[in-house]
Amino acid sequence: MTVDMKTIGNSGWVEFSGPNIAEAQEFYAKVIGWNIAPVPAGDMQYNAIMLEDGPIGGFSPIPSDKGGWIIYITVVDVNTATQTAKDLGATIEVEPHDVPSVGRQSIIIDPQGGRIALITYESMMA
Numbered sequence: 001m002t003v004d005m006k007t008i009g010n011s012g013w014v015e016f017s018g019p020n021i022a023e024a025q026e027f028y029a030k031v032i033g034w035n036i037a038p039v040p041a042g043d044m045q046y047n048a049i050m051l052e053d054g055p056i057g058g059f060s061p062i063p064s065d066k067g068g069w070i071i072y073i074t075v076v077d078v079n080t081a082t083q084t085a086k087d088l089g090a091t092i093e094v095e096p097h098d099v100p101s102v103g104r105q106s107i108i109i110d111p112q113g114g115r116i117a118l119i120t121y122e123s124m125m126a
Contacts (some may be wrong), residue, residue, distance in 0.1 A: 004120050009073065012075050015058050016058075016068070018066065018068070042100055043062035046058055047059045068115075073116055074119055078096045078106050080095050089110075101122065103123075105120075
């Protein structure tokens with residue numbers, strides 16, 4: 001079964017961020033068998049996790065991050081969803097912002113400490 005990553009409420013993307021993505025990529029390639037390939041991402045280095053149908057996630061170098069995974073949940077409107085989360089007690093780690101050729105995203109920490117990203121894809125905003 002294939003679920004479109006743009007389906008509202010779907011966890012359409014996973015991303016590892018941390019100080020040593022080369023080490024993380026090698027680890028997960030060996031453990032899971034992922035094929036990891038560089039993809040265009042503006043001025044940033046970005047490597048995508050590739051399956052037969054295309055990318056499902058990626059690795060983002062964030063030197064200050066201890067290293068960890070984040071799930072991107074597709075929402076109708078990132079600004080509204082982020083504000084609703086804040087109103088319900090979430091901490092906004094990364095305010096809503098545009099990602100060129102991708103869409104608009106934010107990162108929240110829910111009242112229990114769970115960290116997720118909210119995303120509205122560019123094609124959904126047209």
